[in-house]
Amino acid sequence: MKPLLLSLLLLIVPALPAAAQDWALGGFDAVAYARAGHPVPGRSDIVTMWKGKLWHFASEDNRARFEADPRAYAPGFNGLCPVSLSEGRREKGDPRHFIILDRKLYLLRSESAERQMRAAPKDVLSQAKRIWGKIR
Structure with missing residues (x-):
């Protein structure tokens, strides 16, 4: 099956232009x-x-x-950028910018967000998780 x-x-799938x-x-x-x-x-x-x-x-x-x-x-936060979440925004992550923390993939919105995340991963994740819990 x-x-x-x-x-x-x-x-x-090839027949669907929006696929x-x-x-x-x-x-x-x-x-x-x-x-x-x-x-x-x-x-x-x-x-x-x-x-x-x-x-x-x-x-x-x-x-x-x-x-x-x-x-x-699957990426954390359903693919939303943790840096954006930590700033109170729901912004989709870009699959070209990522970080893996504790064996979990997170997508970041940009190179700048990737640098922010790498500089303070625990702080960003902590804040993102608080906001994620409120908006899910």
Whole structure:
């Protein structure tokens, strides 16, 4: 059943011009952040659907790891930038700017936000978590 669903998905996705909007992490491989240490583009033929988004992977192994425990690889705060949250704003993180803290991926809105996060990760996360608890 799963291969059939994947085959159908792969036939439908290229026909949808807005499909890229439904791509998690802009098409980057969520597992590769931790394994490679940098953003790695996923392949269009190695995908899975989770939480209404298409997640792309650079390898079958990475897809299997993600499918076994997607929450371990999905970005914190649903991909919102922790620096923005700590400042009281809901701003989407850019998958090219990230940090991994305590084995959790966080996306940052910009290079500047990435520098802020690296300079004071505990302070930023603490404040972001307080605000996140109020807006979820």
